[in-house]
Every structure is written in structure tokens, then in C-alpha cells.
Amino acid sequence: MKKHNFSAGPSILPTEVFEKASQAVIELEGTGLSILEMSHRSKEFVAIMERARALALELAGLTGKGYQALFLQGGASLHFYASALNLLERKGAYIDTGTWAHKAEVEAQFVGATEVIASSRENGYRNIPKEYVLPKDADYLHITTNNTIYGTEYFEYPKVSVPLVADMSSDIFSKEMPFDDFGLIYAGAQKNIGAVGTTLIIVCEDILGKVSHKIPTHLDYQVHIKNESMTNTPPTFAVYTCLLTMEWLKKQGGVAAIEVKNKEKARLLYEEVDRNPLFKGYADVKDRSRMNVVFNLVDESLSDRFNALWTEAGISGIKGHRSVGGYRASIYNALPIESVQLLIEVMQHFEKTV
Ligand SMILES: *Cc1c(COP(=O)(O)O)cnc(C)c1O
Numbered sequence: 001m002k003k004h005n006f007s008a009g010p011s012i013l014p015t016e017v018f019e020k021a022s023q024a025v026i027e028l029e030g031t032g033l034s035i036l037e038m039s040h041r042s043k044e045f046v047a048i049m050e051r052a053r054a055l056a057l058e059l060a061g062l063t064g065k066g067y068q069a070l071f072l073q074g075g076a077s078l079h080f081y082a083s084a085l086n087l088l089e090r091k092g093a094y095i096d097t098g099t100w101a102h103k104a105e106v107e108a109q110f111v112g113a114t115e116v117i118a119s120s121r122e123n124g125y126r127n128i129p130k131e132y133v134l135p136k137d138a139d140y141l142h143i144t145t146n147n148t149i150y151g152t153e154y155f156e157y158p159k160v161s162v163p164l165v166a167d168m169s170s171d172i173f174s175k176e177m178p179f180d181d182f183g184l185i186y187a188g189a190q191k192n193i194g195a196v197g198t199t200l201i202i203v204c205e206d207i208l209g210k211v212s213h214k215i216p217t218h219l220d221y222q223v224h225i226k227n228e229s230m231t232n233t234p235p236t237f238a239v240y241t242c243l244l245t246m247e248w249l250k251k252q253g254g255v256a257a258i259e260v261k262n263k264e265k266a267r268l269l270y271e272e273v274d275r276n277p278l279f280k281g282y283a284d285v286k287d288r289s290r291m292n293v294v295f296n297l298v299d300e301s302l303s304d305r306f307n308a309l310w311t312e313a314g315i316s317g318i319k320g321h322r323s324v325g326g327y328r329a330s331i332y333n334a335l336p337i338e339s340v341q342l343l344i345e346v347m348q349h350f351e352k353t354v
Pocket residue numbers: 009074075076077078100144146147148167168169170188189191
């Protein structure tokens with residue numbers, strides 16, 4: 001039986017995407033070829049790439065606004081470095097809200113000077129720092145919009161005079177955002193957009209081409225724009241799953257409609273975490289993520305009993321990240337509300353049995 005999958009990533013995708021993607025592995029609709037054996041230069045795949053790039057911009061409300069969408073490789077982790085390489089001339093400013101945010105800044109140091117202008121590290125990354133001063137020589141400000149490990153999320157974004165750069169790996173397309181306030185967005189596909197193996201880049205063309213150093217071909221976003229995201233063989237299957245997921249999202253009513261569902265899922269689960277005396281939430285209430293709900297047992301010695309209960313109920317993937325411990329329920333776009341309700345029932349049943 002299919003499990004209720006709360007994995008932080010790779011994570012659940014819509015059932016329809018699993019079905020269509022598996023059919024395409026046998027034969028992509030009417031082509032006589034599997035998606036896995038098809039040339040990336042075939043007209044069928046070129047059309048998939050074009051539709052995926054256009055739909056990413058459409059869902060973000062950025063069509064015709066000077067932005068380009070790319071499906072590259074390397075994961076968000078490579079784009080920590082690549083984003084800095086494309087934008088950093090004098091200094092990159094960073095807000096440190098967790099492990100990924102910190103890693104982004106560390107990788108940018110391979111390019112040039114960086115400055116961490118605010119951090120919630122001292123506080124165990126339980127909140128999003130709101131106070132900071134942007135250095136005069138900053139080329140951009142980098143933020144991590146959702147902190148997958150600690151379960152914090154931005155709901156208001158910095159307003160700055162330099163390009164805002166964001167790692168949106170774990171909350172892209174989960175809600176409405178002022179996408180046009182961002183100069184560069186990158187997101188590993190495997191949380192909310194598709195199969196692992198590709199990274200979505202959305203970039204405002206105006207901000208590129210301003211650095212004086214040379215950029216190696218495959219890390220240069222301008223090269224990928226020129227080549228329509230086909231500088232070399234793109235990860236064809238992963239891109240196809242992104243297209244299917246984005247088409248599913250569009251059918252649901254897009255980011256505005258999914259936001260309503262995501263809000264409700266998060267509300268229900270946090271309500272139980274707060275109500276149930278056996279549990280406590282990790283992050284500060286005002287900055288709590290709607291994608292990753294991080295919580296702990298008040299009495300850790302009960303963990304074996306709780307773990308047995310949720311495992312038996314068919315729940316998978318709620319063990320916390322090794323750096324935080326406890327539990328993390330990732331409730332991305334594709335996770336049905338029924339799975340959240342089941343987890344809540346298990347928590348309530350646990351309360352009665354203790
Ligand atoms: C998962 C995650 C990453 C790492 O992504 P990779 O694609 O594995 O490199 C980076 N940032 C955030 C916010 C994440 O959630």
C-alpha cells in the first residue's frame with residue numbers, strides 16, 4: 001500500500017504525475033519512443049522544454065517581464081556558487097537563516113567577498129531575522145525563503161535597492177509571492193516541482209553580464225539563456241516531471257489556489273502540535289514554515305512508542321533532520337490533506353495511550 005509520504009526531499013509528487021511519468025518511460029504519448037531514449041533535440045523534447053520554461057514563468061506571473069526560466073543541473077548546491085559567480089563583483093550580502101543559507105554564503109566565498117548581515121544561528125535558527133543593514137558595496141542580497149531543516153519561512157521579503165537572490169528550493173510555487181521583487185531565484189526540483197536531477201533558475205536578464213571576471217561556460221546563466229536551456233544534454237526525464245507537476249498545479253488553480261490548501265494543512269498540524277501536551281513546536285510561531293513542520297516530543301523517552309504508532313499507520317519520512325532531531329513533517333503541494341489528518345489522528349491516539 002502507498003505510504004503517506006512526509007519526506008523533506010525527494011518528496012511526494014501528485015499521483016497524476018507518477019502515472020503520466022511512468023507511462024512516458026514506456027512510451028511518450030504517440031511517439032513510439034520512451035522519454036528516456038529520446039533525443040533532447042527531437043521536436044517532442046524541445047516542445048517539452050519550451051513549455052516547461054514558459055509555464056514556470058507563467059506560474060510566477062513573470063511572463064513578458066524580462067525574466068528567463070532555465071532547467072539546469074547541479075542542484076541548489078551548485079547554484080550557491082553559480083549565482084555568486086554570475087553576480088558578485090564587489091560583495092555578496094547574505095542573511096543566514098539555516099544550514100542551506102550558510103552553505104550558500106560559504107560557496108560564494110570562492111568567488112569573492114561576502115558579508116553575513118543578519119543571522120539567527122545563536123537562536124538555533126528558530127526565527128527569521130528582520131533587522132539588517134545592507135552594505136553600500138553589496139551587489140545583491142541573498143536569502144533562503146524557506147528553511148527546510150528548521151521549519152522557518154519568510155512571509156515578507158526584504159525590500160532592497162540591489163537584486164534580491166533567493167534559494168526557493170522548498171517553498172517555490174507553494175504560495176503567492178512578489179516574484180518580480182527578485183532578480184534571481186533558484187530551486188532544486190525535488191521538493192515541490194518534480195523529480196530530482198534538475199534545478200529551476202528564474203532570472204531577470206537585466207542583472208546578468210555585469211561582472212568583470214570570466215565565467216566558465218556551464219556556469220554562465222547568459223550562455224544557458226542563449227541556448228534555451230540546452231547548452232548540453234538537459235536532464236530530460238526530470239524536466240518532463242517538472243512540466244507534469246506544473247501542469248497539475250495550473251489545473252489546481254495555480255499558486256493562489258494551492259496556497260489556500262497549504263495554509264489549511266499547516267494550520268491543522270500546528271494546531272495539534274500546540275494543543276497536544278506531548279509535543280512542542282521548534283520554530284518561533286510568527287516565522288513557522290507552511291512547508292516543513294518541525295516539532296519534538298516533550299519527553300524524548302517516548303520516541304520509540306510514537307515511532308511505532310506512525311510507522312504502523314503507514315506514515316513515512318517524518319524523522320527530523322539529523323541536526324535538529326525530533327520530527328519534521330514536510331507538507332509540500334502534493335501532500336493531500338488526508339495525510340495531515342491521519343498524522344493528527346496518530347498524535348491524538350498517542351496522547352490517549354500514554
Ligand atoms: C534541499 C535544499 C537544498 C539542497 O538542494 P540540492 O538540490 O540537494 O543541492 C538547498 N536549499 C534548500 C532550501 C533546500 O531545501
